[in-house]
Amino acid sequence: MEKLTLFWEEHKNKIIVISGALLLVLILVGPKIKAANTLFGQSTPTQPEELVTSESSTVSSSSEGEVQQSNSTGQSMTKNQSITVDVKGAxxxxxxxxxxxxxxxxxxxxxVGGATAQADLNQVNLAHRLVDQMLIYIPAKGEEVQVNSPVLVSNEQPGEGETQASQTETETDPTAESKVNLNSATKEQLTQLNGIGDKKADQIIAYRQEHGNFKSPEDLKNVSGIGDKIFAALADQITVN
Known part of the structure; x- marks a missing residue:
């Protein structure tokens, strides 16, 4: 205690001056420190908010892109429901x-730009429904048509006897409507027949386009690769109505 008392007596003036100076500094600088803390305290969260906003915008843009891609895919899926036909003639x-x-x-x-002035549309059924790989032939006026095209009226209309036979078969065979019509079946329908794959289905369609409609189910054996064994396996699944 005596040492502390002696120290105080010797240095009390300096201690008072230093203490006063420190107090003055605190009085002058304190508000500025508080203001700086307040300023930085408000501005610091701003950057993350801006970052979040930017990221949200990016995510939104990305989502829009995905929607557009989905829409584009949807359109491609619609386009995939298409067929290819070969148009020849006038x-x-x-x-x-x-x-x-x-x-x-x-x-x-x-x-294809329409028919030419020489076309004879009276020989063509313009309402004929399209099928994949169909040959559409438009004859000229006075032309003796050598091409068998399913859209030609001459190939589409059966004779009177054939019409009566077809009606009789439908009346006597209640399952005729569920059979695959060789003259109008698509490739997908043909591949559902016993023993008929993609290649044979293409051959059946090609034969139909080249030779015209099948007159009877047995004509199917005229197609390359279809013999008695395959025909016997699918005979009850086909018709030529």
């Missing part, structure tokens, strides 16, 4: 074109 732009599966011959003519 048309402005003959060739292979892609059409929707549920369209008719008149829509094909519009797509």
């Amino acid at each position: 048309v402005v732009h003959p060739g292979v074109v892609t059409m929707q599966a549920d369209q008719r011959v008149d829509a094909v003519l519009k797509k």
Whole structure:
């Protein structure tokens, strides 16, 4: 205690001056420190908020892109429900074109620029429904048609005797409506028959386009690769109505 008392007596003036100076500094600088803390305290959260906003915008943009891609995919899926047909004869732009599966011959003519002035549309069924790989032939006036096209009226209309036979078969065979019609079946329908794969289905369609409609189920054996064994396995599944 004596040492502390002596120290105080010797240095009390300096201690008082230093203490006063420190107090003055605190009085002058304290508000500025508080203001700085308040300023930085408000501005610091701003950056994360801006970052979150930016990220949200990015995510939103990304989502929009995904929706657009989905819509684009949806459209591609619609386009995938299409078929390819070969247009020949008296048309402005003959060739292979892609059409929707549920369209008719008149829509094909519009797509190829229409029929020429020499075309004989009286020989063509413009309402004939399209099937994949169909040959659409538009004959000229006075032309003796050598091409078997299913859209031609001459190939589409059966004789009177054939019509009566067809009606009789339908009446006597209640399952006839569920059979695959060789003259109008798509490739997918043909591949459902016993022993018929993609290749044979293509051959059946090609034969039909080249030779016209099948007159009887037995004509199927004229297609390359289809013999008695395969025909026997699917005979009760087909018709030519």
